[in-house]
Amino acid sequence: MREHDHIKVIARMCRICMRELEHNRKYPHAKLIRLGIGDTTHPIPPIITSAMAQHVYGLSTVQGYRGYGAEQGNMELRKAIAETFYNDLGVKGSEIFVSDGAQCDISRLQAYIDTGVIIGQAGKFMEETGKYQNIVYMNCSPENNFFPDLSNTPRTDIIFFCSPNNPTGNAASKQQLEQLVEIARANGSIIIYDSAYAAYITDDSPKSIFEIPGARQVAIEISSFSKFAGFTGVRLGWTVVPEELLYSNQYPVIKDFNRVVCTCFNGASSIAQAGGLACLSPEGYLALNGVIDTYRENAKIIFDTFASLGFKVYGGKNAPYIWVQFPGLRSWDVFAEILEKTHVITVPGRGFGPGGEEFIRISAFGDKNGVLEASRRLRNLFK
Amino acid sequence: MREHDHIKVIARMCRICMRELEHNRKYPHAKLIRLGIGDTTHPIPPIITSAMAQHVYGLSTVQGYRGYGAEQGNMELRKAIAETFYNDLGVKGSEIFVSDGAQCDISRLQAYIDTGVIIGQAGKFMEETGKYQNIVYMNCSPENNFFPDLSNTPRTDIIFFCSPNNPTGNAASKQQLEQLVEIARANGSIIIYDSAYAAYITDDSPKSIFEIPGARQVAIEISSFSKFAGFTGVRLGWTVVPEELLYSNQYPVIKDFNRVVCTCFNGASSIAQAGGLACLSPEGYLALNGVIDTYRENAKIIFDTFASLGFKVYGGKNAPYIWVQFPGLRSWDVFAEILEKTHVITVPGRGFGPGGEEFIRISAFGDKNGVLEASRRLRNLFK
Structure with a gap:
């Protein structure tokens, strides 16, 4: 090792x-x-590493050198992500924020438990249950077909949902996700939907939360090239923030997210982005x-x-x-x-x-x- | 454009x-x-891009493929950073945390004003002065030789100091930094020292806060390959957290920082890290x-x-x-x-x-x- x-x-x-x-x-x-x-x-297939190597060699030339890129990512890549993964779902390139991997954007969204604990919003850890006080755990087990009983789940500001799921390997059905979107709309919650394993879906389970009507008003989707393209070490992912998603005061979440990205992040590596574009070519x-x-x-x-x-x-x-x-x-x-x-x-x-x-x-x-x-x-x- | x-x-x-x-x-x-x-x-000099291209081509081979690396960075690179920039200053490879650029670690350290404002710790913005309430601004101008009068500066938990400075282009002298370390030691403050432009120093101004005796007990240093190696688009930086830096309850800051890095970050791109290593070779x-x-x-x-x-x-x-x-x-x-x-x-x-x-x-x-x-x-x- x-x-x-x-x-x-x-x-x-x-x-x-x-x-x-x-x-x-x-x-x-x-x-x-x-x-x-x-x-x-x-x-990684050679067609993708060749594209990255070509970009890298270009960095040693006057024509090919690139300094800072857009914090949100190269627009060509943002459009290619929208077209490849969200064709017919109405997602625009400008709603895609390229990241250095899903983990980092999740941290920016302060959604995962560990990250929530670090910034002090999870509440007290309760030894007897192994749970944090301010987090509602949605039990997903074989008994409930890996989907929580939403009628018995207390309202939260954020609903974090990962499908296909790690560790259970289960993908939520269209009907289940329709329930999730409905409850988020009724409660004014924001769904943070982790679709990092969507490329592994073989049946007709939705590959994106945006396949569900009304999801654009309530959901953010986080995804990644890590498991889709073997980019765990290369580092590349993306987050979709639809324009229709608004805070209760009607302010667009996308504007807020854009500010966070521009302040806390300087963009994914231009080399990884060149690789991402090659992944989305027909051959890649x-x-x-x-x-x-x-x-x-x-x-x-x-x-x-x-x-x-x-x-x-x-x-x-x-x-x-x-x-x-x-x-x-x-x-x-x-x-x-x-x-x-x-x-x-x-x-x-x-x-x-x-x-x-x-x-x-x-x-x-x-x-x-x-x-x-x-x-x-x-x-x-x-x- | x-x-x-x-x-x-x-x-x-x-x-x-x-x-x-x-x-x-x-x-x-x-x-x-x-x-x-x-x-x-x-x-970027070809010796560095060649090393990155070689790493990239390797990702298409069984022997050369790399998935997740250490969140803290490849130990070979961490050691090379310690030896190149902190030779004789007692910094170990294990105290170097490789990042995807200084900006991102600064955000993790919640030090810069913009980031502080986002997480809500800067206090109220005061229109009449253009300042935030909970931030003490250290005036650095030609009148005070670009160094604040520390005897008149209120105590803060964190002292953010950037030298050589952007925008003034001024590098603090050894004597000035000795004062800074002294006041931090007296007040129990942590200095976050941004040395991203250290490679541009031509006189005998310190290139690292750790040139100052006693700094290991009070300072974190953030630096970057961006301006040193033209890596603004490649994305690579580092943060030094000395083992001797303790919270007031004697808990080591390095342990806390390590946890933040492992939770919120999945490591810099392995390609950028291969480039970083080439930058630190004698030829690079x-x-x-x-x-x-x-x-x-x-x-x-x-x-x-x-x-x-x-x-x-x-x-x-x-x-x-x-x-x-x-x-x-x-x-x-x-x-x-x-x-x-x-x-x-x-x-x-x-x-x-x-x-x-x-x-x-x-x-x-x-x-x-x-x-x-x-x-x-x-x-x-x-x-």
């Missing part, structure tokens, strides 16, 4: 990494298979779908492995994550047993929140041979 | 852009020279100093032009900015006269705050022929 990968894992999921290190010491000759971390592993888009197909095959192998062993298995069809239920067990115990007996790294569901206690998450972001070998070992363990 | 440059200027300095557009309509055939905006213009560093020398020559031409015309001129020796005083005049009027009569774009000092009213800022980030032509026109206007 390279030093920087190593440090990254420590920072990101200390406890899993510690277990992995212990395991390595105990079984120095075992072939470990990592199906835990949610990071892409396949090389086709090549990326080939990569996504290989991850989909992995997901099917993992899903079928657990399903054939009699487990209740979720996700995998519309997302690169498979969510396996172990009723009555604790996720860290399941994680430990799988690691000990098969040398396969997974992620305990508890790490994603109290609702994940009986689950483990398995990622399809591996190479196919590793996934096949993991499948063989898991079948042996649970047969 | 390309579309994305155009939009960027509108977002960044609307009013100057509007004046430029008006001017273009009035004098469609005039050759405009832009010495306003603080953006680099020279191509030498080539960059050649580029900086050409900006220095521009600065000298501009400085000498105004000095020979009898103006009081500041900056230019340790920074790419020249700060020219027009006693008794309003900076927007001076800006307008220069534009009307010479077709040269400058920046009115008032845009930087109330203390800039009698000044204009002229940037050395142009090409030499443009600077020479601007000098000729300005000499004609003010002779």
Whole structure:
């Protein structure tokens, strides 16, 4: 493991990494298979890296040199994003804000729990429940078809919703999202919709919240090239803020967001943006779908492995994550047993929140041979 | 002007852009020279872009593919930054946090006024003074040798200090920074020291706050590859948080900062980081100093032009900015006269705050022929 990968894992999921290190010491000759971390592993198609390299070489020429770009991103890229992902949904290039990845814009939107805690708006942490006081947790589990009972959910200013979901791998249906938009409209809430895994949808689940009529008045959508194009290290994403989204005083949210972006951000790297444009060319888009197909095959192998062993298995069809239920067990115990007996790294569901206690998450972001070998070992363990 | 440059200027300095557009309509055939905006213009040396291109091509190979890196940056780069810029100052690689540019970390540190205003900590804006209530403005002008009278400055939690300074172009002396560190130590304040222009220092002014004994207990330093390496579009910077810097409850600030970085940020683009490493190689560093020398020559031409015309001129020796005083005049009027009569774009000092009213800022980030032509026109206007 390279030093920087190593440090990254420590920072990101200390406890899993510690277990992995212990395991390595105990079984120095075992072939470990990592199906835990949610990071892409396949090389980026050459048509996309060629475009980035061409941009990079241009930076050494008078004609090709570029300094600061627009904080909102290059307009050509903004238009290409609107056309590729929001064709016929009425989204304009000027409503797309290019970011250095979804994580950073989420932080700017102060929506995710961790970020909310840092700026002090989450309220007190309650030891007994493992929850923060000012946050309403929407339970999404097999019992409710991974969609909350909105009639019993208290009103909030912001509704954060991620579909296809990490970790459950579930994509919300059109009907479910219609309910979500309806409740946001009734309550004057803003939906922050994370569609970073939309490229993995294979059925007719909506790929964007803006497929739902009325969503333009209540939703912001955050998305990313990370999992769509293997850009987790290149860093590129976008946020859609529709012009029709207004605060209760009728002031457009897009104007506010534009000010935040221009003040707190100096734009995504021009090199990453050149790569993003190549991803959205017909050839680039086709090549990326080939990569996504290989991850989909992995997901099917993992899903079928657990399903054939009699487990209740979720996700995998519309997302690169498979969510396996172990009723009555604790996720860290399941994680430990799988690691000990098969040398396969997974992620305990508890790490994603109290609702994940009986689950483990398995990622399809591996190479196919590793996934096949993991499948063989898991079948042996649970047969 | 390309579309994305155009939009960027509108977002960044609307009013100057509007004046430029008006001017273009009035004098469609005039050759405009832009010495306003603080953006680099020279191509990046090929040794650096080659390294980035090599990294980019590697992303299309199994061996060279990289996903998420450490949020804090690649350790090889962190060490190279520590060795290049903080040799003998005791800064370790682990105290360097690689960012996507100084602006973004400043926003994370909530230090700059605009950002402070957005998160609601600046207090009320007072129309009569043009200042925010909860911010203490440290007046830096020729009268006090561009350094505040610290004995008369109220205590604040955070002291933001930028040297070499934008817009004045002045670099603080060792003695002045010793006073700053002393007052921060006495008051329990944290200094956030912006050294983004340190590469332009030619005299013995400190290039880092950590040249001052005791600074490790009271200071964070923010810096950038933007103006050092022409990376304004590539996006790469760093922040130094010394281990000895503690909150009043003795908790290390570096631990807190690490948590903020890991939660709100997913690391700078791996491509930009590969470029940063090449900048710090002996050949890359030498080539960059050649580029900086050409900006220095521009600065000298501009400085000498105004000095020979009898103006009081500041900056230019340790920074790419020249700060020219027009006693008794309003900076927007001076800006307008220069534009009307010479077709040269400058920046009115008032845009930087109330203390800039009698000044204009002229940037050395142009090409030499443009600077020479601007000098000729300005000499004609003010002779």
